[in-house]
Amino acid sequence: MTFASAGTLGVVPSKRDELVAHLTQRSDILSQIGCLAYEVGVSDGDLETVFVMELWESAEAHQASLALPEVQASIAAARPLLSGAFGGFRFNVVGSPLRD
């Protein structure tokens, strides 16, 4: 069952663009391990937040990704840019009006 995660990452002041650059760095491994979509963005009204929308083949694929050395290294590299504020939600995809 497709797993979805929509998250907000609080960023250290003036580090938003740096975090966006980090999160959008091309990664071939993500699709190999079941990541179907990983959209990163910003909002003009909130300079201290980076937004991420993810779809994974399953909750298990997402969970397993967190243990990968490449992913752990990426998280460690992002840590100095994060304020510690996190938000968002996760859910299991049931369907879409765009497909049968």
Added chain:
Amino acid sequence: MTFASAGTLGVVPSKRDELVAHLTQRSDILSQIGCLAYEVGVSDGDLETVFVMELWESAEAHQASLALPEVQASIAAARPLLSGAFGGFRFNVVGSPLRD
């Protein structure tokens, strides 16, 4: 610029499945008006919420969709199922590690 919306819809008790069925009803018009993704889901831990993750070609395409008679009719039909609790966030997509 791709526009993203991640939302939570509070549902009237016992109406969750009905709202999911409503939101996932096949709609050809959505993709015609710039909807790139519309994922609907639930979470085992929260029986009173339906989750929606949307991607649109632009914020303007999303905004324009709300004025369409078909979309307005759909919103009106969903209203009796909604508790009035809404959450989530919107952002402009800057990029993805899955593509250059």
